[in-house]
Amino acid sequence: MTDVLAGLQTIEALRARLVGIVPDEARDKLQALGRDLEGLLKDLPLEIAALKVALTRFNRETLNVGVIGRARQGKSRLIQSLTGLTEQEVPTSDGDYCTGVTSVLRHEPGEARAEVYFHTERSFLGEIIGPYFTRLDLGDAPLSLAGFARPLPALNSGSTVDGGLYKHLAGFHTYLPEYRDWLTTGLPLPIPRHRIRSFVAQKDEDEQPLHAFRAVREVRITAPFAHADWTGLSLIDLPGLGEANLQDAERIVDAMQDEIDFVVFVRRPNALGDAIGTEDFRLHQYVHAGLGSGPALSECSFLIVNKCVTPELDNSKQAELMAHEWVPGSPFTVAQTHIVDCSRSEEVADVMDKVVDHLLANLDHLDAAHLAVRGEKARELRDRVRKFTVRALSIAEFAQPSSVWFLPFVELFNETHRRLATALAGLVRTLGQERSLQDELLYTTLEEIYEQAVAEPGHPSAEEIASRAASEGGLSIAYGQYLNEARARLSRMFLECEAALHSRTVAMQRQVAQILAGPGELAGLSGKDGKDFLLDVAARIPQVRDDGTSEVRYALELLAGFQLSYRGMLQHRVRACLDGLRADQPAYPFPVAGQDSGPDDTSVTPGLVRQMLIVCYDEALSACRADLRHVLADPSAAIFAIVEEFFDRVISAAGTDDEWRIFYQDIRTEAWPGKFAALAERSHHLREWSESVRAVADLVGEAAHESQSQGSAA
Missing domain, CATH: 3.40.50.300 (P-loop containing nucleotide triphosphate hydrolases)
Structure with missing residues (x-):
């Protein structure tokens, strides 16, 4: 990590030189890189220090x-x-x-x-006295003991807390002559046990004030x-x-x-x-x-x-x-x-034994937690450095006059845009031919639901119905409760359709992403796929219109946010088919008193109630099967519609050619890596930049490989 820090410091020195000699486009990117580099140059030394502390912790006896x-x-x-x-x-x-x-x-x-x-004079003034001056707004902190010996600035705050802090500072100031000489010793002072109190305590045995502690670290x-x-x-x-x-x-x-x-x-x-x-x-x-x-x-x-x-x-x-x-x-x-x-020494010793036993039993786990933090931080920093080097390597290719790169760019863009439009049009045409076809995954999922519903209806036995009726207050009440439970159980089965519809959405997003990455030459913008790839590309679309909008970015975000869902497409149909399983309006009503039988009539038996439940359940399941066969092609139609909409937004809409051209101009070195790199090699400064960045990239790559090897060995 120390070598990476040194490499980044070299890159920062080169960046400062290049800012004044490269074209405006590259200058803007160098300044943006400078902000990232500033953060790395700040965080890396902190992590190096933290690693040293961790090593010291583990090496302590x-x-x-x-x-x-x-x-x-x-x-x-x-x-x-x-x-x-x-x-x-x-x-x-x-x-x-x-x-x-x-x-x-x-x-x-x-x-x-x-x-x-x-303390040394410097550490005393910087760590002890300086914070009081800053906290109490007393002006610049003294830079020497002689400066601190001068009268203190007056406190302008009426705060009680500030008053207490000022009093504490005044104690350091008033008694400076009592401990000043200790701030210039420079070396540790061996002392016998009878003198320890005079250096660590604020008062002696007779409650008289001591002041040497003010100089002690x-x-x-x-x-x-x-x-x-x-x-x-x-x-x-x-x-x-x-x-x-x-x-x-x-x-x-x-x-x-x-x-x-x-x-x-x-x-x-x-x-x-x-x-x-x-x-x-x-x-x-x-x-x-x-x-x-x-x-x-x-x-x-x-x-x-x-x-x-x-x-x-x-x-x-x-x-x-x-x-x-x-x-x-x-x-x-x-x-x-x-x-x-x-x-009480005995009580304290007994408790301390328990504490030490707990520590020893958990020491390996706690050490592992410390190591995990450092490992995670190291991975985070490596990832930041790696991303920085990827962007930094493209600077050399950008740092060329437009007269050098523009004509090769126009040729590359025209060919890429043609292939992108052709591939998207082909996908729209294929999806249009399939929009009336049933979705096979949805069909398979529904058939599995029907089979499960038939095989596992969950109907209670006559004995269970009788027992529940006795506890709930009658067969009619138990019948209504069983109906509601059957409705909830059957409805839950159909929620499995969500996964099938989601899979269809994911497949479509992956198809579009593959076209953008392949014929569209955008694979270098993201290591992800599907929805995440679309969002990564959308995030790179520059502000190309005066109002900040972008038709291409809007279309990418629209497609990434699209989702076929059970709740949107099927749930309302399923719920309607389950109305016959409602306690207040069942498909097979419970016999009313005074007619053929009643709630208290012995002709209404638990066995009859069970048959009524089976009839209501079978009718609801049959209704679902009959109704849902009409919507099996709806996912295909919806997928076609959203992809065609996407095509119209990114290819057919007015002005999108210009948007794509500006976008590809901005990411040209990532879309066509190597095409512009040879031009940069003609400049000594840019060659030196590229070599320095690659050296850091190699260091990060080696560190990552070593970390993975250690993890595998562990």
């Missing part, structure tokens, strides 16, 4: 679990319980926000140790975890989601893209009442955004509901509600939800 949550929910307490580390390494606070930077904790034997990675801590079985496990502790820190969302998204394999959300319900709310969903969306289009978040995330039970606080009830009522069915989707007291 550790399984990285991100611990994520809003501030003051118990994340740090959970990590302490998981690892056995203390306030020195994983600080907590009962007051305001505590953790200020991302910490990566890896299980390894030996003494706990840490390395602090600081991340801290990596290596320590033996309390649970020895967790070798190869890393925990990534992200700062709690706050309300005034513009970096919160970016941290989560970047971590999900670069380092985190799975997520553990931590949520502590309020004992006085709570629910999954806006902030929870916002956090969930950040994680989803970082995950991208890989495995579903519901497969690789877990929710720990932090249960706290003390004499002053007991949120047990709210924890149960959250786990079993609020989360299920909500957009906050996770693989598993567990209720646990994050301060």
